[in-house]
Amino acid sequence: MTPEEQNFMRKINAEEKIEPKDWMPDAYRKNVIRQMSQHAHSEVIGMQPEGNWITRTPSLRRKVVLLSKVQDEAGHGLYLYSACETLGISRAEMIEALQKGTAKYASIFNYPTLTWGDVGAIGWLVDGAAIVNQVSLQRTSYGPYARGMIRICKEESFHQRQGYEALLVLAQGSPEQKQMAQDSLNRFYWPALMMFGPHDSESAHSAKSMEWKIKRETNDDLRQKFIDQTVPQIEFLGLEHPDSAIKWNEERGHYDHGDIDWEEFYSVINGNGHCNRQRIEHHVAAHEEGSWVRDAITAYNNKKNANKIKNVA
Amino acid sequence: MTTEKLELFEVFIRSKRGLDHKHVGSLHAEDHAQALEYARDCYTRRSEGVSIWVMKSNDICASQEDDAESFYDPSDDKPYRHATYYVLPDPVNNM
Amino acid sequence: MSDIKAATLEYTTRLGDDSVVLGHRISEWVSYGPFLEEDIAYGNVALDYIGRARMFYTYAAELANDGRTEDDFAYMRNDREYRNLLLLEMPRGDFAYSQVRQLLADVYYTLLLPELVQSKDATLSAIAAKSIKETKYHLRRSRDWVLRLGDGTEESHKRTQKAVDQLWGYTHEMFDMDETEQMLADNGIGVDVSKLHDAWRQMVSDILTEATLTVPEDSWAVRGGRTGYHTENLGHMLTEMQFVHRSHPGCKW
Numbered sequence: 289m290t291p292e293e294q295n296f297m298r299k300i301n302a303e304e305k306i307e308p309k310d311w312m313p314d315a316y317r318k319n320v321i322r323q324m325s326q327h328a329h330s331e332v333i334g335m336q337p338e339g340n341w342i343t344r345t346p347s348l349r350r351k352v353v354l355l356s357k358v359q360d361e362a363g364h365g366l367y368l369y370s371a372c373e374t375l376g377i378s379r380a381e382m383i384e385a386l387q388k389g390t391a392k393y394a395s396i397f398n399y400p401t402l403t404w405g406d407v408g409a410i411g412w413l414v415d416g417a418a419i420v421n422q423v424s425l426q427r428t429s430y431g432p433y434a435r436g437m438i439r440i441c442k443e444e445s446f447h448q449r450q451g452y453e454a455l456l457v458l459a460q461g462s463p464e465q466k467q468m469a470q471d472s473l474n475r476f477y478w479p480a481l482m483m484f485g486p487h488d489s490e491s492a493h494s495a496k497s498m499e500w501k502i503k504r505e506t507n508d509d510l511r512q513k514f515i516d517q518t519v520p521q522i523e524f525l526g527l528e529h530p531d532s533a534i535k536w537n538e539e540r541g542h543y544d545h546g547d548i549d550w551e552e553f554y555s556v557i558n559g560n561g562h563c564n565r566q567r568i569e570h571h572v573a574a575h576e577e578g579s580w581v582r583d584a585i586t587a588y589n590n591k592k593n594a595n596k597i598k599n600v601a
Numbered sequence: 602m603t604t605e606k607l608e609l610f611e612v613f614i615r616s617k618r619g620l621d622h623k624h625v626g627s628l629h630a631e632d633h634a635q636a637l638e639y640a641r642d643c644y645t646r647r648s649e650g651v652s653i654w655v656m657k658s659n660d661i662c663a664s665q666e667d668d669a670e671s672f673y674d675p676s677d678d679k680p681y682r683h684a685t686y687y688v689l690p691d692p693v694n695n696m
Numbered sequence: 697m698s699d700i701k702a703a704t705l706e707y708t709t710r711l712g713d714d715s716v717v718l719g720h721r722i723s724e725w726v727s728y729g730p731f732l733e734e735d736i737a738y739g740n741v742a743l744d745y746i747g748r749a750r751m752f753y754t755y756a757a758e759l760a761n762d763g764r765t766e767d768d769f770a771y772m773r774n775d776r777e778y779r780n781l782l783l784l785e786m787p788r789g790d791f792a793y794s795q796v797r798q799l800l801a802d803v804y805y806t807l808l809l810p811e812l813v814q815s816k817d818a819t820l821s822a823i824a825a826k827s828i829k830e831t832k833y834h835l836r837r838s839r840d841w842v843l844r845l846g847d848g849t850e851e852s853h854k855r856t857q858k859a860v861d862q863l864w865g866y867t868h869e870m871f872d873m874d875e876t877e878q879m880l881a882d883n884g885i886g887v888d889v890s891k892l893h894d895a896w897r898q899m900v901s902d903i904l905t906e907a908t909l910t911v912p913e914d915s916w917a918v919r920g921g922r923t924g925y926h927t928e929n930l931g932h933m934l935t936e937m938q939f940v941h942r943s944h945p946g947c948k949w
Contacts, residue, residue: 584848
């Protein structure tokens with residue numbers, strides 16, 4: 289190990305944060321950029337499935353809640369892009385990678401939102417799963433990422449609650465509403481479990497990420513935590529658990545559960561879900577449509593600055 | 602594909618009167634005025650601030666870790682700058 | 697119900713309709729903004745308008761006192777019953793179109809709200825007082841955008857001028873008075889909007905001129921929002937907005 293590497297590992301082992309200007313191994317930089325930008329893209333693409341319902345919310349109260357939640361996601365994308373930019377990559381480069389398909393985002397957002405119940409299910413299950421992951425990431429070794437996570441966790445606590453509340457109202461409503469809630473739970477439960485990623489043994493980046501403390505807990509541990517916390521929540525809703533194999537294991541102190549359909553997971557990750565193409569198309573279209581606006585403000589500003597210089601001279 | 606040409610700004614927020622402005626993150630904007638408005642929308646959605654500063658990221662001059670030794674070590678051997686250096690008798694130690 | 701109370705209910709409903717329709721149109725921009733910061737910022741404006749709609753409708757429900765709620769006003773009335781200004785129901789269009797519409801509306805509210813604060817009706821006055829602060833910020837944004845787009849590139853100028861030309865004819869009815877509003881104005885409850893037209897024209901013209909845009913001639917005017925004679929756009933908007941609510945009659949959400 290070079291003295292630089294030694295110094296870097298000393299900080300990691302002593303739970304000191306790595307800050308932007310510090311020396312870091314190239315692979316660490318790449319790994320953090322990969323994870324953070326993927327996280328940022330997920331927030332931004334995640335605006336779409338819920339945004340799909342902003343114009344159709346069944347009440348005005350739900351409309352302001354959903355609007356502010358989707359807006360938060362844009363905000364969280366911004367925090368994360370901003371944290372990622374400290375590593376010397378520009379947002380434009382990251383967006384290009386997203387649009388070209390070289391950067392990934394959480395594959396959960398490639399599932400369609402078909403009913404109002406899905407908005408509740410996303411808040412409760414998808415944000416719920418994300419929070420389990422993000423709470424753990426508040427201790428990640430890269431300083432700007434950790435600080436971003438702390439901020440995001442603080443803001444996101446309302447996301448999960450509003451989703452659960454929306455489903456609770458459905459579950460206690462008319463038979464059709466209850467059916468809507470059950471249907472949403474059935475469709476989003478398994479994809480939510482997949483959000484934690486493949487089994488640790490299958491995960492390409494896990495080992496190094498753990499050693500460098502970019503990741504603090506394994507995929508399987510986090511998934512188990514989520515499965516455990518969700519069982520009583522489903523019970524309280526009075527809905528049927530989508531996993532018929534779910535069973536308390538006294539010895540482990542955890543719930544045993546059925547197998548995840550990994551074939552589906554890889555199929556969606558590799559671009560073949562219901563909405564993969566649609567999500568990227570949407571992002572590209574908005575970005576392209578925005579280009580004349582961005583050009584206009586640049587041109588306006590150039591004129592203004594030119595005038596200033598003229599006036600000074 | 603068009604890329605974004607907006608400039609990067611750092612955002613600092615005073616959360617309460619009497620406290621320092623604290624760095625909260627960054628954003629993209631065309632100029633200072635627009636950066637200030639976006640800072641309001643992006644970083645104070647929950648009334649986190651009473652005052653905002655923005656500055657171009659490029660205008661920050663930061664110390665390098667390589668300089669750390671010459672930058673910070675010299676003050677390590679000046680314990681007399683710290684209050685704890687001076688031990689006073691108990692009756693007057695709560696100074 | 698007294699005449700004044702009935703008129704106040706009608707007036708409050710109109711103001712609620714204006715807010716919900718414009719708020720809805722702005723909310724259509726979420727995830728379509730030209731860049732992330734703008735997406736977040738414009739969302740705030742949408743939130744302000746929906747919030748305003750809720751305040752007006754809640755007050756309307758209180759005045760009606762017939763068991764209806766804010767959502768009954770928003771979701772259970774047809775386009776022929778909606779009383780919003782036509783300008784606000786026009787589709788979101790491109791970014792220039794939305795920002796020009798926003799400017800025309802923001803200047804309108806900049807003039808209207810300080811008058812409404814003077815209302816003898818304490819609730820309307822309070823809603824106006826809260827909204828003034830929001831509108832001050834909205835106007836700063838829409839004004840900046842129209843300046844940037846009008847005096848930006850050739851393309852942005854063309855798009856912005858086109859938006860001004862296409863929207864101008866819908867602005868005249870904003871200053872029309874009918875019997876209901878006249879009665880409320882006479883009684884110190886409502887605002888006499890006809891008196892705001894000159895100031896509005898002046899403010900808007902100044903901004904458009906600074907943005908190198910041409911102020912259109914007053915050669916055409918479309919009217920009807922306050923009598924429920926809408927453009928074709930509102931029906932589609934309400935179909936989308938109301939469909940879940942109406943598919944499950946009487947349900948809670």
